[in-house]
Amino acid sequence: MKVLIFGATGMVGQGVLRECLLADDVSVVQTVGRTATGQAHPKLRELVHRDFLDYAAVQDQLQGFDACFFCLGVSSLGMTEADYTRVTYDFTLAAATALARLNPAMTFVYVTGAGTDGSERGRIMWARVKGRTENALKQLPFKAVYLFRPGVIQPLHGVQSRTGWIQRTYTVTSPLLSLARSLFPHTILSTQRIGQAMLEVARSGAANAVLESRDIEEAARRGEPQEAMQ
Template identity: 65%
Template sequence: MNILIFGATGMVGQGVLRECLLAPDVARVVAVGRNATGVQHPKLQDVVIRNMTDYSGFEPQLQGFDACFFCLGVSSVGMKEAEYKRITCDLTMAAATVLARLNPGMTFTYVTGAGTDSSERGSRMWARVKGATENALLRLPFKAAYMFRPGIIQPLHGVRSKTPLYQAAIMVLKPVLGLAYRLWPDKVTTTEKVGRAMLAVARYGAPKALLDPADINALGR
């Protein structure tokens, strides 16, 4: 498979990239982002795009892919809805619309979050925006599209969050996260499981489009 990853420098994206590079049936991985990953591997190529809403000069580099793992995202803390929508929905759709045209046989996976609001009418701003993004993605003419809705994610294998506050919390809660994953597999997953689950849906599909932590863990086995 040829795999495209958006957001490979973030916590989820790092875990997904690791699993792609380890998978024997993945021949090529292209990581798209504003910055290079810094990872050296014969399968991996970085494509640096400063303006992530304009892909007009990069279309040849975005063709010929079996799957896209879209792991870009920001926290909604302290953000107004219009700005959060611009970063979360508009940026995602700018990329996905181009990819659907260039790769009609592609499987597209998008990382949202547990509690995402598919009705787009709930009281939580972030959940409404994520729900609107999911719904828009599901209307695009991909071969298949899957919305990953993880809850708590335990980073493994040296994966780190780029957000200092999150990374500090992860270090403090590290012993608890491992126990929580074993006790509540319907609420907690790992970066490893997310990456393996994305590869599983790219290979075989999944019985539903909206995947919660229990689904992710089952697919990631």
């Protein structure tokens, strides 16, 4: 399987990249972002591309992929709806529209969030914009589109948030998160489990297009390496 990852330098994207590089059935992992990840691995290729609204100049490097894991996103804190829409909706749809044309047999997995408003009419700005993005993605002619809606996420294996206050929060609460995740595995996810779940739905699909935290955890369990399950 050949996969693309958008947002591989973000917290979720770092975890997804790690799982893709570890997976035996993934032969090529290509990241797409404004900066390289700085990692080196025989499977890894990195495409540095700064215009997230236009992929015409690099379309030859975006063909031949089986799956795309779209982890690019920002916090809505302090953003206007117009600015948040540009990053969340416009950037996502520009990439997805290009990929659907270049790779119609691709599975596209988008990281959205718990509480996303599919009606697009709710009072919470970020939830409306995420809902609009989800609805537009479902209309694109991919083989399949899956929408991941995680809630609380624990970074593992050295994964860090690039947002300072968020990383400080994770550092302080890490012991509590580990305990809470052991008690409530279907509510609190880790970056590792999200990556495993993405790979599993790319391989085998899922019953529903929208996966909440419980569904993501169950997909991750199905996708665990067999030796880890023994």
